[in-house]
Amino acid sequence: MENGILIHRFRVGQTVQLTRDHLRVANDIYFRILALRPFDGDEPLYLVKSDSERHQRIVPQSAMKKPAN
Numbered sequence: 001m002e003n004g005i006l007i008h009r010f011r012v013g014q015t016v017q018l019t020r021d022h023l024r025v026a027n028d029i030y031f032r033i034l035a036l037r038p039f040d041g042d043e044p045l046y047l048v049k050s051d052s053e054r055h056q057r058i059v060p061q062s063a064m065k066k067p068a069n
Helices: none
Strands: 015-018 030-040 043-049 057-060
Touching: 030 057
Parallel strands: none
Antiparallel strands: 015 030, 030 043, 043 057
């Protein structure tokens, strides 16, 4: 939230990592953001994809972080 307005913290094309809770179902830890999705309540959503998976995922912002390196 920025100045009381909900925003997407990440942008299309950015590489992110999934948090530990979401890593259990992911083959790879790095995902590229393909699209910004509508909010689910007060949570921004993103369409992401890993190079090692054929499918895309919709992931909440709270499940993502910037890569460590």
